[in-house]
Amino acid sequence: MAYGYKIGMLPLTTVQRLPSYLRVVREMNRVGRTVVSSNRLGELLGLEAVQVRKDFGFIGITGMPKSGYQVEELVLAIEHCLCWNRVRDAVLVGVGHLGTALLGYQGFAAHGLNICAAFDLDPRVAGREVNGTPVSPMDQLEPVLHRLDVRMAILTVSPEAAQDVALRLANAGIEGIWNFTGYPLNLPGNVIVQDQDIAIGLAVLSAKLSANSRENVPLLLEGPPH
Amino acid sequence: MAYGYKIGMLPLTTVQRLPSYLRVVREMNRVGRTVVSSNRLGELLGLEAVQVRKDFGFIGITGMPKSGYQVEELVLAIEHCLCWNRVRDAVLVGVGHLGTALLGYQGFAAHGLNICAAFDLDPRVAGREVNGTPVSPMDQLEPVLHRLDVRMAILTVSPEAAQDVALRLANAGIEGIWNFTGYPLNLPGNVIVQDQDIAIGLAVLSAKLSANSRENVPLLLEGPPH
DNA sequence: GACTGTGAATCTATTCACAGCG
DNA sequence: CGCTGTGAATAGATTCACAGTC
Numbered sequence: 001m002a003y004g005y006k007i008g009m010l011p012l013t014t015v016q017r018l019p020s021y022l023r024v025v026r027e028m029n030r031v032g033r034t035v036v037s038s039n040r041l042g043e044l045l046g047l048e049a050v051q052v053r054k055d056f057g058f059i060g061i062t063g064m065p066k067s068g069y070q071v072e073e074l075v076l077a078i079e080h081c082l083c084w085n086r087v088r089d090a091v092l093v094g095v096g097h098l099g100t101a102l103l104g105y106q107g108f109a110a111h112g113l114n115i116c117a118a119f120d121l122d123p124r125v126a127g128r129e130v131n132g133t134p135v136s137p138m139d140q141l142e143p144v145l146h147r148l149d150v151r152m153a154i155l156t157v158s159p160e161a162a163q164d165v166a167l168r169l170a171n172a173g174i175e176g177i178w179n180f181t182g183y184p185l186n187l188p189g190n191v192i193v194q195d196q197d198i199a200i201g202l203a204v205l206s207a208k209l210s211a212n213s214r215e216n217v218p219l220l221l222e223g224p225p226h
Numbered sequence: 227m228a229y230g231y232k233i234g235m236l237p238l239t240t241v242q243r244l245p246s247y248l249r250v251v252r253e254m255n256r257v258g259r260t261v262v263s264s265n266r267l268g269e270l271l272g273l274e275a276v277q278v279r280k281d282f283g284f285i286g287i288t289g290m291p292k293s294g295y296q297v298e299e300l301v302l303a304i305e306h307c308l309c310w311n312r313v314r315d316a317v318l319v320g321v322g323h324l325g326t327a328l329l330g331y332q333g334f335a336a337h338g339l340n341i342c343a344a345f346d347l348d349p350r351v352a353g354r355e356v357n358g359t360p361v362s363p364m365d366q367l368e369p370v371l372h373r374l375d376v377r378m379a380i381l382t383v384s385p386e387a388a389q390d391v392a393l394r395l396a397n398a399g400i401e402g403i404w405n406f407t408g409y410p411l412n413l414p415g416n417v418i419v420q421d422q423d424i425a426i427g428l429a430v431l432s433a434k435l436s437a438n439s440r441e442n443v444p445l446l447l448e449g450p451p452h
Numbered sequence: 453g454a455c456t457g458t459g460a461a462t463c464t465a466t467t468c469a470c471a472g473c474g
Numbered sequence: 475c476g477c478t479g480t481g482a483a484t485a486g487a488t489t490c491a492c493a494g495t496c
Contacts (some may be wrong), residue, residue: 003463003464003487003488005463005464005465006464007430007434007437008433008436008437010433011464011465012464013464013465013466015429015430015433016429016430018429019408019425019428019429020408020410020423023408023425024410037477037478038477038478039476039477045410046410048467049477049478050466050467050468050479050480051465051466051467053478053479053480054465054466054479054480056478057478057480063477063478063479064473064474064477064478065473065474065477065478065479066474066478067474067476067477067478068476068477068478069478081433082429082433083432083433083436084432088432088435097326097327097330097331098327100323100327101323101324101327104323105323105324107408107425111425112432113428131323151435152431152435175435175438176431176435176438178427178428182245182246182249182333184246184250184270184271184272192431192434192435192438194427194428194430194431194434196427199249199333199337200242200245201404201421201422202245202337202339202404202420203241203242203245203308203337204241204242204420205378205402205418205420206309206310206314206337206338207233207236207241207307207308207309208233208418209309209314209377209378209401209402210234210308210309211233211234212401212402212418214234229465229467229485229486231485231486231487232486237486237487239487239488240487263454263455263456264455264456265454265455274488274489275456276457276458276488276489276490277487277488277489279456279457279458280457280488283456283457283458288457289455289456289457290455290456290495290496291455291457291494291495291496292453292454292456292496293455293496294454294455294456295456
């Protein structure tokens with residue numbers, strides 16, 4: 001019930017690896033390389049070659065014995081899986097430090113994402129443009145959303161405001177929320193929430209660093225995974 | 227070889243859930259709540275109660291039948307696991323949109339992280355302070371690092387510069403790199419790299435959104451996980 | 453009765469081993 | 475041969491079922 005192993009027909013873990021495959025094969029495509037083996041890709045990304053082959057099997061890509069996979073075919077197939085071959089509009093709510101950074105991030109174009117409007121409570125921010133995107137006051141949220149036909153929202157407000165704003169987004173017909181607030185949103189089941197909690201990465205790194213230190217100090221510790 | 231299931235003696239998945247537990251129990255502690263059941267925590271975080279109990283077992287916390295777990299004990303134990311109860315210094319390299327946002331992020335204090343110095347190539351940025359942290363030019367990286375005794379670095383340079391800068395950090399004695407560049411770093415095995423790839427979250431959300439659309443359109447699709 | 457704690461069962465993901473093909 | 479593709483084996487995470495305790 002809590003887990004969510006599959007997305008459509010793809011394993012979640014496969015979907016999570018698609019962006020890194022895509023980055024590499026796009027670069028290969030750019031420099032004119034036409035084929036690549038699972039072995040080479042695995043080497044570049046720190047994965048087992050079998051895993052790469054299994055993943056490509058899931059997204060319906062089949063390679064050629066002896067030579068490998070067609071680079072261009074891979075680019076198109078992965079973009080298709082993620083819908084990154086067409087532009088998806090999104091709105092951003094909360095133009096603080098992080099919201100501003102995301103509005104200025106150039107990479108979204110390569111991921112088919114276009115932030116077409118932003119919102120903020122602060123009257124000093126609302127009304128202006130931030131990194132090229134017009135910012136409206138929060139009370140314009142519902143009217144603007146009704147005009148725009150947007151399915152996705154990026155939530156970068158404070159944790160305290162997160163739940164309220166998310167509910168307003170859900171009621172205004174938003175289908176997917178990319179939640180940067182760290183607050184665990186409680187929404188009707190038809191709204192998809194993707195949590196992007198920066199603290200998780202920091203937690204893993206912190207724990208690894210301290211496990212590393214304890215290795216040099218006398219303490220019981222498990223060896224590396226295999 | 228590629229996976230990394232355990233951190234010290236804790237399962238990776240448990241470590242990844244610790245930040246959300248911590249956020250909730252800190253809030254409970256703040257408002258004066260002294261005990262909490264696994265059931266209640268699971269409900270708040272969208273997890274099974276058993277999972278919560280298993281996780282707490284791993285970090286050595288034991289509760290009381292009938293009443294539950296001591297909130298304060300949980301806060302201390304989780305902070306201890308993640309080393310978030312003492313301050314860990316870090317440097318940040320690459321003061322662009324994202325780097326600036328991270329320098330302005332107030333939440334790091336709650337995670338025991340203090341960014342004590344930043345670096346950037348751009349001479350217009352280097353020499354100034356950004357959100358309270360002094361920014362030095364890139365050629366000061368090694369000298370400053372030798373003076374500071376810092377173990378961790380936050381990498382927010384462009385993907386093109388990522389590998390070079392990471393190598394310099396590794397050579398200067400940095401033990402852990404929090405890598406926001408999306409570029410797969412290739413470093414000596416004693417350096418811990420934690421990738422924070424924003425594209426992964428977007429990929430999962432994109433895939434879920436389009437899987438959702440296809441549900442309403444005629445197409446074969448698996449039901450929810452269970 | 454309402455919780456915790458845990459072995460066993462289940463489900464998922466990764467890895468192995470090897471057949472098949474150009 | 476050098477590569478892909480895949481059934482079988484293994485490892486890990488979650489969930490179930492239930493015994494134990496206050």
